[in-house]
Amino acid sequence: MTILPDVLAAFTAIVGAAHVRTDADSLLAYGTDALKRGAPADIAVLPADTAQVAAIVRFCAKHRITMVPRGAGTGYTGGAVPIRGGVVISLERMNRILEIDESNLVAVVQPHVITGDLQDAVEKLGLYYPPDPASLRRSTIGGNVAECAGGPRAFKYGTTKRYVLGLEAVLPTGEVIHTGGKTVKNVVGYDLTQLLVGSEGTLAITTAIILRLIPKPPAYATLRATFPSVAAAADAVSNIVRLRVVPAALELIDGDSLEAVARNLNDRSLAPEGTAALLLIEVDGVAQAIAEESTLVEQACAEAGAIEVLRARDEHERQELWRVRRELSLSLKMVASLKYNHDVVVPKGRIPELFALVARIKEEYRLRIPCFGHAGDGNIHVNLMVDADDAEEIARAHVAENVLFAGVVALEGSISGEHGIGFSKAPFLTLELSEEEIALMKRVKRAFDPDGILNPGKIFP
């Protein structure tokens, strides 16, 4: 698209000249996210409120101009970036917490509220917003809603969708709709709220979000258990489930990931010798309950053949136990210059089969594949590490991706538990969904966006 003067004039009239970007640096910045691929925006516009979003969308709809809604740009699959130009509608100015309604356990926020900021605000009141994607200090509630963000706490508390009660959104045709509301129960018409959550900005642009809050758990306990094999760690997870304990976090880190952290920190004392898998376990609730649950967790790990089980005695020790997990992302960057970070998910009972699959792929395709993730959900981040200047290794990795995804689907799993499809995973959609299912989703897309102008090229192959 060449930006015609009348487009610039129209947007300037709606949001003011200070909130329209046309310089090359900005257009590049608004054309990339954490995936680091995508095309520059033709123009970026920063509305201040719902009325301005609606006015921009009506103008674009009238002239059939492509639009891409954007939050903080922390996504891993290119969901918030243009593929072939168009208007980027950045919601960064709509960043206010509108209401924390303590009597109804509800918060109303604009889309660009940083997730961690909302958590801080509600926790001061003894309330809790559980979803905790790793990006929570940078990503936004609007982005979390678009992608249905998860995180470690999802095993106990569920992902973003479980907390979204209602939405205000602008349809690609320009109408403002309100879905759901402040009540948990509402069965009037179709549940458009839940349909919009996870729709990756392809159905509507969210302008306000009503979130359910829960009381903040009064206490927690943190444990770390080390194992001689991933299979033993998986056995511990099974034992924990069998003992009917639901930890708030149940994070698994494999030996290759531990090795990466150990090298990066130059610290060989992170885990006992012979550790091939580490579990980080956090239980929360009332103090008496977590004491009992901690003991059950220790028992579950010991029965699975744990090398060592530690329980943090204070906040300092807790932070020490979490240190390996926190250092993971940065440490993996030292392993190789490129990371194909896949968030596959399998039923948690099939985690050993997933790791067996990864072991076969490692060997057959001669790849480094450190894995870690949310064992309680069966949601494992499988990181194919390759050197950016080794074209042959990159080619092997792309073949391996296909084998991984097909294998995950065969294990009753899904190719994405957290990151969404965006454009980078669109070619793999047919591995998981049938032709009929994709056709149906495309018809749903058309019900919202008859001209296909909102975030085109995403999700569908």
Place this chain on the structure above:
Amino acid sequence: MTILPDVLAAFTAIVGAAHVRTDADSLLAYGTDALKRGAPADIAVLPADTAQVAAIVRFCAKHRITMVPRGAGTGYTGGAVPIRGGVVISLERMNRILEIDESNLVAVVQPHVITGDLQDAVEKLGLYYPPDPASLRRSTIGGNVAECAGGPRAFKYGTTKRYVLGLEAVLPTGEVIHTGGKTVKNVVGYDLTQLLVGSEGTLAITTAIILRLIPKPPAYATLRATFPSVAAAADAVSNIVRLRVVPAALELIDGDSLEAVARNLNDRSLAPEGTAALLLIEVDGVAQAIAEESTLVEQACAEAGAIEVLRARDEHERQELWRVRRELSLSLKMVASLKYNHDVVVPKGRIPELFALVARIKEEYRLRIPCFGHAGDGNIHVNLMVDADDAEEIARAHVAENVLFAGVVALEGSISGEHGIGFSKAPFLTLELSEEEIALMKRVKRAFDPDGILNPGKIFP
């Protein structure tokens, strides 16, 4: 529709003669539900499996014959009955629990499994399926999914939608689709699972359901508090929320409802004199936690001016405390011959305003309106009691319904928290949804059902 010989022949070929109904009694039975309105079916067909459902649907789609899927017929809004004839597809033979997967905390069931039977089966294994509509001994999981059933436990545990991980369903065009799966996390494509939950059998026919289970809470405590006014009871609810206690059940019964039970049982000792509202409260979890929470609940009720607070010391006393709640439905039938039972919902902080609205309606329209319901969710059953042979009172009640629904929407509430719209509430849809929202939902309907042959005349005015 006149049933042509070739329709009968086609269905007989698919399911066998023993599973096709054409006799007048059956057609009447399959043409009514708990609402006691609707039109007789032209023919009823009882498939044994998904393949038979798909074959029936393909035949109907080819000949543009209207279909109505049906579970146990316990719905209150006519969702499962024909309005102008057609084929009733009764799923009553698809009544098996296919799998209880303990390691993944998942159950897979056919649609006609009775909700209470599934609960019994999983509780034997120490697991729990929380949704507990009052009809749970008669209604089915498939029906619960179609209506997104709630119940007393929804305040703590959420409604049916929170437990549905995946579906197998037959589209009105005959294709079999699979949505979601056995994993809690899955962000591949649009969340059709959640769109289908609560869609009242208008988008697809569910043939299998994957449900999330949780560990069974090991203990519970039951309390009953009586109050001199509904406002005082509502204050107690607010206090409970302020103390960050989330009871599994928080049921409110008003004075008129208590009076109905007292008369029906001829027992004046059900509640202390001067009781205008009663709260039934149940907390669950580990034993130590519920002891603490019970004390907080007692404190919350006392501070709100409770007349009396009782805590059950054993199962016998617990059953005694629940007796009033259980006797409610039958007792209201003695008040008048017709009950217009509305399941409105408001943000729980606005319950006093809802009761003030009902008080005004009682006076202005000279109606008996006993109310009870799920105070934690703000979901109150407002029962307009009228005599079937008093046309003038019936007319007043219909005017009052409109005032009630409009008032509930003005209180940021919803006209239905549990029962759905069916055909009986369709005329009121425009009170809550805008023209644009309804138009969008109709486009979604067309994306699934281009010919409008699946359960027509439901939801939309």
